[in-house]
Amino acid sequence: MDAANVKAEHTDCCIAGGGPAGLMLGYLLARAGVNVIVLEKHLDFLRDFRGDTIHPSTLTVLDDIGLLEAFLALPHQEVRELTGDVYGHSVTIADFTHLPAPRPFMVLIPQWDFLDFIAAQPRRLPKFSLRVGAKALGVIEVDGAVVGVNVQTTEGGFAIHADLVIAADGRHTTLRESAGLASQDLGAPIDVLWFRIPRAASDPAQTGGYIRPGALLVMLNRDDYWQCAFVIPKGSLDALQAQGIAAFRERVCGIAPFLAAAAQTLTSWDDVKLLSVQISRMPRWYREGLLCIGDAAHAMSPVGGVGINLAIQDAVAAANLLADALREKRLHSGDLAAVQRRREWPARVTQRAQIAVQNEVLAPVLAGTAAPADLPLSLKLLQRLPLLRRLPARLVGIGVRPERIRTLPFPQP
Numbered sequence: 001m002d003a004a005n006v007k008a009e010h011t012d013c014c015i016a017g018g019g020p021a022g023l024m025l026g027y028l029l030a031r032a033g034v035n036v037i038v039l040e041k042h043l044d045f046l047r048d049f050r051g052d053t054i055h056p057s058t059l060t061v062l063d064d065i066g067l068l069e070a071f072l073a074l075p076h077q078e079v080r081e082l083t084g085d086v087y088g089h090s091v092t093i094a095d096f097t098h099l100p101a102p103r104p105f106m107v108l109i110p111q112w113d114f115l116d117f118i119a120a121q122p123r124r125l126p127k128f129s130l131r132v133g134a135k136a137l138g139v140i141e142v143d144g145a146v147v148g149v150n151v152q153t154t155e156g157g158f159a160i161h162a163d164l165v166i167a168a169d170g171r172h173t174t175l176r177e178s179a180g181l182a183s184q185d186l187g188a189p190i191d192v193l194w195f196r197i198p199r200a201a202s203d204p205a206q207t208g209g210y211i212r213p214g215a216l217l218v219m220l221n222r223d224d225y226w227q228c229a230f231v232i233p234k235g236s237l238d239a240l241q242a243q244g245i246a247a248f249r250e251r252v253c254g255i256a257p258f259l260a261a262a263a264q265t266l267t268s269w270d271d272v273k274l275l276s277v278q279i280s281r282m283p284r285w286y287r288e289g290l291l292c293i294g295d296a297a298h299a300m301s302p303v304g305g306v307g308i309n310l311a312i313q314d315a316v317a318a319a320n321l322l323a324d325a326l327r328e329k330r331l332h333s334g335d336l337a338a339v340q341r342r343r344e345w346p347a348r349v350t351q352r353a354q355i356a357v358q359n360e361v362l363a364p365v366l367a368g369t370a371a372p373a374d375l376p377l378s379l380k381l382l383q384r385l386p387l388l389r390r391l392p393a394r395l396v397g398i399g400v401r402p403e404r405i406r407t408l409p410f411p412q413p
């Protein structure tokens with residue numbers, strides 16, 4: 001960008017990315033008296049493919065900051081048990097009802113509603129500014145330290161100088177790359193096809209997953225339509241497309257026959273989006289003046305629907321560890337290292353579990369041509385011993401090293 005055309009402003013913390021991690025961190029820092037600018041490259045949050053699950057860990061965070069009741073007043077569904085249809089057997093995998101959380105259930109809500117809700121909270125906080133349609137182009141460096149961000153809007157470019165820049169710009173992060181920080185790809189053998197099918201009043205109500213030989217279909221009930229996620233082996237879309245959309249429709253209806261009439265609305269591959277799945281992790285999440293959190297630091301697979309919740313846990317930990325230092329202008333790299341120390345282990349453990357499920361469960365299911373004679377032992381045990389269902393509920397619903405809000409509201413002018 002031409003430096004002569006660049007206007008600069010200054011803030012305590014500039015966050016690139018208005019996803020779960022960036023918006024929650026922005027809100028918590030502004031609430032704690034830190035001047036924050038959040039940059040979101042899109043004009044709104046109305047994007048389809050960001051996941052719909054808000055887990056008990058996030059409900060606990062919302063309760064800590066007094067937002068839980070208002071959040072639960074939004075239209076949503078409450079899931080107390082995770083169930084699936086595995087080769088025609090109805091299987092319960094997780095039971096959330098015994099979790100030590102103020103609300104022991106999982107909420108299903110379109111992510112744009114969740115993000116709109118979080119973005120609306122800081123409206124009365126003068127230290128918070130959300131800039132939509134503002135794309136972070138790259139970091140500004142002086143003497144080896146990150147001191148700001150170059151930003152592009154439709155009205156032109158400008159620079160924001162900040163004591164701390166946060167890269168919360170997701171798995172295709174621009175800021176991490178521009179700062180020269182490395183990330184390790186841990187591999188994912190799956191991709192997801194994402195499409196809608198109208199929902200009839202006579203359809204079952206429950207959100208759920210269907211496992212069949214060679215196929216896994218997850219269907220989210222969004223009232224008047226099903227949001228469908230069809231899992232495929234990575235790189236296999238071309239072969240599927242070569243068979244034609246009618247063959248794909250037939251496969252989907254073979255799994256969920258009640259879709260037969262409504263699935264006719266899938267008339268071309270334009271109705272089906274490919275969501276590429278990746279799992280990656282940065283060896284080092286920070287350098288002087290810059291910290292990466294959420295998917296920018298550790299891209300999560302959709303397995304377990306935990307990525308949004310982990311991103312929020314990163315935001316809570318970062319606010320807990322950085323707010324005072326930012327407000328009092330005494331931040332140093334050791335504070336950023338403390339955030340990585342706190343959150344790297346939960347990210348590693350969760351990714352390891354996702355990789356195990358991808359390799360040991362999903363890949364064999366997708367490679368299968370016939371239903372096995374019997375359910376796997378782990379699923380049989382979960383059916384025979386309901387107490388065991390509390391373990392997956394704990395891992396998915398709360399995770400390891402859960403965070404609680406420790407920042408206090410700072411008197412606002």
Ligand SMILES: Cc1cc2nc3c(=O)[nH]c(=O)nc-3n(C[C@H](O)[C@H](O)[C@H](O)COP(=O)(O)OP(=O)(O)OC[C@H]3O[C@@H](n4cnc5c(N)ncnc54)[C@H](O)[C@@H]3O)c2cc1C
Pocket residue numbers: 016017018019020021022039040041042049050051052053134135136137168169170171172173174175192275276277278293294295296299300301302304305306307308309311
């Ligand atoms: C197919 C699929 C399904 C998933 N389903 C679920 C699920 O059901 N539940 C769940 O918990 N997790 C799910 N996940 C994982 C989840 O989407 C992520 O882990 C989570 O969204 C990470 O949050 P984040 O805030 O770090 O990043 P993101 O949600 O990716 O947010 C990043 C934000 O930054 C913005 N941005 C990007 N670049 C720039 C830039 N240069 N300047 C300004 N803004 C920028 C983006 O527009 C976006 O709003 C799924 C993932 C995939 C791939």
